[in-house]
Amino acid sequence: MSKESKESKEIIYLDTIELYSSLAQIDHGLIESIQSGKQKSESQENSTKGAGDIETSLFKLVEGGIQLELTNSQSNLSSEQELVNITFNDYQLDRLLNKLGVGKLNNNSKQGDPTIENGEFEIYDFSSLASLSNDSFGSFINLLMEFANDQKDVEDDKEAKDIKTGLDILKKYGQVMTDLLPETVLLKVGNSISFLKTGCLRMSNSQLQLLSGSIRKIHVLGVIENEISNEKRELESLFEKIGDNPSLITKFVPDFIDFLLIQSQIAQKNDKLIKPVAVYF
Structure with a gap:
């Protein structure tokens, strides 16, 4: 791994579409990302549907409490997923830098080519x-x-x-x-x-x-x-x-x-x- 990728970075801009497009052309990194994201989404959808089927006419207060708890749980999952995505994207940037070779890009001046x-x-x-x-x-x-x-x-x-x-x-x-x-x-x-x-x-x-x-x-x-x-x-x-x-x-x-x-x-x-x-x- 290059010295560049080991150093801590303060990233102020990241275009994930361009990032994964570049990786996909190198080693199909975009396909792995889509499959992982889809599996996570389906799991959350099933959980939401199961909780929504709970119905009762005797314990309305209890039912309200269950729904409130479900809403909070969904919010926590969303925050966790956002954190995971940010961490994953930062890691993929390091992968792209390593695969492109930072030192090879500095003198690149041709239109259409990557550069740093x-x-x-x-x-x-x-x-x-x-x-x-x-x-x-x-x-x-x-x-x-x-x-x-x-x-x-x-x-x-x-x-x-x-x-x-x-x-x-x-x-x-x-x-x-x-x-x-x-x-x-x-x-x-x-x-x-x-x-x-x-x-x-x-x-x-x-x-x-x-x-x-x-x-x-x-x-x-x-x-x-x-x-x-x-x-x-x-x-x-x-x-x-x-x-x-x-x-x-x-x-x-x-x-x-x-x-x-x-x-x-x-x-x-x-x-x-x-x-x-x-x-x-």
Whole structure:
């Protein structure tokens, strides 16, 4: 077993569908997982059905007590199953890392191949920026600016207007990126950008903010799907191309995302775009 798999990991993202798909192509690990899960489910279903057949007209209070006990038992089984699944998934990640060979992946740069990126990182949660548009946040910022300016009229203060303009740009940028990349968090590691599905994260949006500025090195296991285009990205040229050739309209969204990522200095040309399987420390 490699040194990598023996070390304790803090897993912050795990896409189990991609995990088991990779294992299934290597040694049919997905089939074993489905059979085990099915057997557990059938056992619980039979137990529930047997308890539901209890009926009596003489001891209604007793019957109520039995049903209550059954409900609690089902809840405990569900929690136990969730714990087992998490432990099992973590173990399968170690298996996949061992079978792929961590050292062999670091220099892999071909599209469609698995890779491991590691190093310093930045996390971009656009939904948090979009949430700045609510009225309570705007009112709070106004109060802060009034306090900082000794309660002067912030409408006549140039610095206050500049701050408002900057905040408005942030809010609109967050809203646009949330619309283009719904339920997605971007992770920048070196010359790569990973698109994390929020449903596979093991941290809430607020907990993700705790990672900002962390000095720890992060690891991303995934597949290189594409890269930021080498073409010159200008907003005007994107619209002109569609005007000259309407068939390019389906290409506009990915090109527009490239443009926004480059303009906001999140991405650079030739950065690898990764579909992640796991992200961990």
